[in-house]
Amino acid sequence: MLVAGVDVGSTQTKGVVIDDDRRILGRGITDTGARLAEAGDAAFRLALEGAGVARDDVDFVIGTGYGRFRVEFGDAQVTEISCHARGAAHLFPRTRTVLDVGGQDTKAIKVGKGGEVLDFCMNDKCSAGTGRFLSAASDALEIPLGELGALALTARNPVNVTTTCTVFAESEILGWLARGRRTEDVVMGVHQAIAARSFSLLARVGVEPELTFTGGVARNQAMVALIGELTDLRVNASEDTHYCGAVGAALYALDRLLVGAPAAGEGSALR
Ligand SMILES: Nc1ncnc2c1ncn2[C@@H]1O[C@H](COP(=O)(O)OP(=O)(O)OP(=O)(O)O)[C@@H](O)[C@H]1O
């Protein structure tokens, strides 16, 4: 039996195929762009290729994320909060708190033993403190996103980034450079600003170990280190935690086949 989860995020779309032993057989990722349905289709196709299976071999597909209702081949939808919690509890079974930092939203989620959502808190409409802030820094400094974290970790005297708005991030970054501050110190200042915002969301739900960091920003080693310092916890993070929402969606799809019960939050218009 094979199932899939497709997480159409605001920035990147992720897909996974899993089997009935809950093993991840294939992963796919693509930029979301403006065509949400096409992005969902592309990520699913890549996940199928990775698994070496055909579309018809997959028995149930659940869509999640911001564009989940555009997963046209999907059989149901589940909110991304539920999917991140479920996926995190699968990848790291002792998870009690999830921090998901994506391209547009940051969410802190308190989870129960079975990966159920007990409480959550997210950023307001403003994208400060999300991956978008890092993308703005990457564009302003012309440094690839994947290199920012390693560069930040070489900082010795980080600047205090005060802007709370992504729109003004670029001018603040360029302003610090014009004042002669080192690039790595500016980059670390940007990371610290995001980490501080994430920590304030975590504090609102209460941080209990283990803490699992999900979303694309969990691939950034400086962010993982900073969240670890602020919470005084060892942080679970891996390349697969970027796929956490898709993994959770696939697990809900498996439930539908094995138990037949709809998931909590299934079909909900909420996040
Ligand atoms: N290799 C990488 N190294 C560092 N950061 C990365 C990497 N890949 C992606 N990111 C970051 O992850 C972000 C996208 O994360 P993710 O896919 O979780 O977002 P999303 O699900 O589309 O957004 P949201 O959940 O807010 O709707 C990018 O904006 C970028 O900042």
Ligand SMILES: [Mg+2]
């Ligand atoms: Mg997301």
